[in-house]
Amino acid sequence: MIGLEGVSAQALSDTIGAIYDCALDPQLWPETCRKIAGLCESTGGGICVHDMRHVQNDQLFVFGYQPEFLEKLGSQYAQSPMAAADIVASVGDVSILSTDRQELLESRFYRDVLAPFALTDMIWFPALRTGGRMASLHASRKEQAPHYQQLEIGLFKLLSPHVCRALTISDALDIRTLRSEMLEKTLDVLSAGVFLAARDGRVVYMNEAAERQVKAGTSIRILNNRLDPVDPAASAALSMAIDRAARDDDSAGANQRSLAIPSGNGAGYIATLLPVQRGQRADIVAPFAASVAIFMQDPLEAPMLPGEAFARLHKLTGGELRVLLALAQGLGAKEAADMLGISEPTVRTHLQHMFAKTNTLRQADLLRLLQSSTPAVRAP
Template sequence: MIGLDGVSANALSDTIGAIYDCALDPHQWSDTCRKIAVLCESTGGGICVHDMRHVQNDQLFVFGYQPEFLDKLGSHYAESPMAAADIVAKIGHVSALSMEELELAESRFHKEVLKPFGLLDIVWFPALRTGGRMASMHASRSDEAPHYQHREISLFKLLSPHVCRALTISDALDIRALRSEILEKTLDVLVAGVFLTARDGRVVYMNAAAERQVRTGNSIRIVNNRIFPADPAARAALSKSIDEASRDDIDKDMSEHSMAIPGVDGAGYVATLLPIDRGERRGIVAPLAASVALFMQDPVQSPLMPGEAFARLYKLTGGELRVLLALAQGLSGKEAADMLGISEPTVRTHLQHIFCKTDTPRQSDLLRLLQNSTPAIRGPQRPALVPDPS
């Protein structure tokens, strides 16, 4: 194969097969990015999402980089040779920083971003454009290796159309991977423990509060990757409820089901089960392969739901409150719409109603009013104010 000496047909076939597997399961991109990097004899790589409307860059499935470098790259991306090249490049067009036309050697980007972190060269291609967001796949070499040569660039050119097709098939970055990250960040600020389970009862996700509840161990533990209440009766009831909530023949409009989870010391939690493997909920939690959501709440310590007093004060509807709390987590209007399973115009309509009810002229004023009126949420972070989109 011309220009690909040393790359076996089996290695290429396995890598291309892995790329198309990612179309159905975007979380496989992490391993696939590593496969591609190994073929190209690279020390780092991954997928970068560039949000051109909000001048934001998110690194997904990356490896081989210092966190400080990723921060530096994000803050300087707009002035990098990569940003300028991607504006005019076609989807799948492969470039390397060492290419003569990019004039990297004496650039400020090379001196201030790459060189301090020991990076010599980056090869990449734009892989997906959707709305105001663009995604690119990249691999990199440290300064202990030579610049990318014809062999590695040819290999990237061979793989790029397959990567572009796989991302287009599932629109993985917009619909699954990014939503998964947004979902996890949102769940981690909740006071209630959130457990997401698969159809067979295996726990596929726990938020920060749930992890703390398990570490305490008074009421629940994780045994064989399943929730294991200390109380035998609660254990049997929970197992039965998860099984029933996961069944295909369950009433699609089944509401949540609550039950007691006593602890060994007399305390315990109130658990609420919600089937999520159906309808719009299915799309939201698809990246986590979850069938049932279990909310574990301490009835003594849990404060008023964040924003509830605020909603009562200004007579907000449930829909308006959900939109407000989503925006308070730093989500854009589109991200809030995706998370809540509603349209972006509906988000804007709710927001206009909230402006009228709270007598606030702009989103920043509204979120500042909410922050000043709502008790702090216990957890690793607090709701952040976001700049006005205007």
């Protein structure tokens, strides 16, 4: 076992106990991160959430950094040595930036991100993976401090299993930015755009339909990581509605949770807002917890028939139905194959079977049949 000279058994025991306390009370993570950093004589640290799908890097419970550094790290994280190392690392594997000091000093990441803020080294390990997102715990040192050595690596190796277990036990600490993979896949199937926003209006999640709405840019866009309707009046109304929903202030306009988000061509979306947490839960995870769910629906798009009923009607298999629902989102055969984790030829085979079962000849005809098989009901 690697020696941990200078670290007392009592300090280790207290730190491990604090880590497990965080599993039940995430408010304790900031102090626990400071405790871990203190054991390895670090000036900064915390927990980061890396979203490889949306190329985002959210900082949770961090300390010891200038806001400008966190912004620069977030914008360049995907090209950093940390991101490259984590692609091949397993959960709990400890890494340091200075493994190859000369290579680090010559890197653009060091020159552009670390050096301007006098940071010389970072130590970290991936602690939890959920779908396309990963949480890692890290610490850092500034100029005049030595690079991390085997003592600090050994300490992080000793603590990493406990941090990983604590995150797993609490199912990502109730941090909404670490979504369950099952929930993410479910939301991605919905035809309505789903945005989850924090109390300050920052968007912490978008499903695939929401991403398409933002990419279209005709009615809604993302500005400074917040939803920003193109129409100025709608922008002000949405901002106020998000604030009210986040506070769950029924007396401040409970009947105004739906509003129009027009576009410049006379169309647009209907936004419906719902609070997703109440009371003290809003204080647990600072600004990264989702406080408001915003459903953005195009009123010209008829709701789809429930998949199970359509499948039973036409005797579709489960695999065929999954392909159909993926294609109904506007995906091509290759995109549907990638999303479902199957080959493109398999998607096309399923399509041929569905053509035969539904008496259609083309994909467009099949999707029109699905679209036209809607319940005869109107939204209230």
